Amino acid sequence: MHHKLFSREELQWLIVLCWLAAVIMCIVYLPHAGKPFKIENSSDPSAESAIAQQIMKKEFPYSGSRVVMLYKSNSVSAYDAGFKAQVNKSLAGLKKLDFEYRIISPYENTRQISDNQRVAYAVLETDRISEDLANSMGRINTLLGEPRNLKLYLGGDAAYTADINRLSEENLLRGELIALPICLVVMIFVFSGFLAALLTILVGVINITIIITIIYLLGHQIDLTVFVLNIATMLGLGLSLDYTLIITYRFREEYPKCHDCQKTMRITLRTACKAVFFSGLIVLISIASLTFFPINILFSIGIGGIVVVLVTVLSSVTLLPALLCLFEKYVTRSNPKLKRISSEDARQHRWYQFAMLVMRYPLSFMIPTILFLLLLGYPFLNAKINISDAKILPAWTESRKVFDQFNKSFNVNDMAPINIVLQSTRNNILSKKNVGAIYDYVERLKKDSRVDRVISIVTLKPGLSKQMYQQIYSTSPLPFDEYQNKIFKSMAKGKYTVISVISKYSKDDKRNFELIDTLRFQGVGNGIVKNVGGLSAEIIDTMNIVYHLFIKVLIFISVFTYLALVWLLRSLILPLKAILMNFLSLSVCYGMLIFIFQEGHLAKLLHFQALGFTDINLPILLFFVLFGLSMDYEVFLLTRIKEFYEKTGDNAKSVAYGIERSARIITSAALVMVVVTGAFVTADIVFIKAFGLGAALAIAIDASLIRLVLVPATMGLLGNWNWYFPKWLDRILPKLNFHQ
Incomplete structure (x- = not known):
């Protein structure tokens, strides 16, 4: 019945106009998109460390956010009368603040003066949360003035929050400006035409606009981390372009056979759209599993992921088909010059031969590939888990300067x-x-x-x-x-x-x-x-809670994914193999994160300083996001193989034909996703940079070595066992046929 939505031009225009109306309403909110998000409350509120913090905030005055005001001289002692006078004059300016506070001066506590007496710091203590105090940082900076012959830097959790908020918005815009033009060029070469490529980008922009607005509105109702916008945008753009690419490519492939939009759309909906639906379902369950964790950053991105998947899948099966039908003559055209460059037929022929070669010598390809992937994942055994601090900010930000100077001149444990x-x-x-x-x-x-x-x-x-x-x-x-x-x-x-x-x-x-x-x-x-x-106690509590829940949630999504793939592929073996392949590609991602960001390899190339640790939330976040994304390509490939197997019943030829028809599109879709996630490697915040690079590496490995080498190797080795499915289960499970 779904294809009847696109049977008449009036219905097609109605669908398009509904989406455009939604976008127009959303544009009003975009300038304010970063306002309601938070950084605080990253721990489980029921944990002992969180309870201790709640009691302190409730019972003791000035237990909220703090600002560290660090004064530095290259020549004068902090005990010098001039130094002291300038510090006192600067701090006196804070009397004009319109909220309750107190100041701990370095001349009240001499531990706040460095051993070389060239650096001193004062602490502004308040009852406010860091997000509220961050909004006052400009005012505080103005009131403190510019002490004569001294350098003044502002740090602490409020300054850190202000820097994170500012850089998050800048990095979000930069990532989109880098990703969209490159993706457009990739799409032009994939489709050998401009309009088909432009339609996929247009749908992506529409999706991102709606996703950001929905998350903005949700941010006023529930506490969401500021990082949710960056990661939701990254996922939304990547998934949207992937899904539209798969559907548009199949539409263009079938159109020359049918020469009729309605027949072509029926086939596309029955094949590519069905694969997109199941892929989206698996991604949805995987990312939504993050909401089980009582850690704000994980919960927030779980909520953002739900919004992303629902919007992208809905647009892919409604808006995109309507646009394809309305512009069928233009979408199905190819530029002859680009056609020669992309040369689809030659590529398909080579992929077929390569797949047959791999299946002829499966162990020769499989064993070295697995050993290579395990070698890349090996550094994860040296993971050092911690909670992110100002080290995730670039060295030129003011709060990072205070952090570094404090570590150099004082006992850092005094502040933690x-x-x-x-x-x-x-x-x-x-x-x-x-x-x-x-x-x-x-x-x-x-x-x-x-x-x-x-x-x-x-x-x-x-x-x-x-x-x-x-x-x-x-x-x-x-x-x-x-x-x-x-x-x-x-x-x-x-x-x-x-x-x-x-x-x-x-x-x-x-x-x-x-x-x-x-x-x-x-x-x-x-x-x-x-x-x-305290921070150390919070690390312990977070680790205990996260990894206790991780095992349970891992079992849940693995079982759900297995059952969904059993229904889709009608095989007990292929779903299990797909899940094991996913774990293998994720191990590579983890290993490279430790190698690059914890140990500092490629730090100069990627413009960051080695953290020396891995944020406790990053491995969990990457697992549940990439588990779903990696399954995308498995679903696209195996459904195509399944389609040929239903026609021929020949395992080897089905695998070879499936790879021949899908290798180009999987490679293109993966390239788009790598471009989108890789664009965020330019982020200034190391957490976002690490997530972007980790996702890009995992997707690249997944779409190349995993899908195009290990899949045919294992399927060639297993032979007809790939399609083992008990007859009693075949009778009771509803059928999802892929043949046309």
């Missing part, structure tokens, strides 16, 4: 302590027994060889005994100076207090993880309960 939130279950946290229990607990912490120092309510005045602290907290007012009073107010309230443990090791060091495990196991005493938080 392990926070232990204590809660009294009986009375005020400052009761005599509670203070005694906390004092004993802190003394035990100090004796741990992995601990550098401890900041708590019982370390504010060094050298005091337990009894002295118990006496202090039983009197009023407290005998603290101004700085000590600031720290106390940020550490104790009602039934709560927080202890900050400064580790000797970096946040992703194995010994630091072991320290957190120890802290979580130790008791405090007197019925006091605790939650351990």
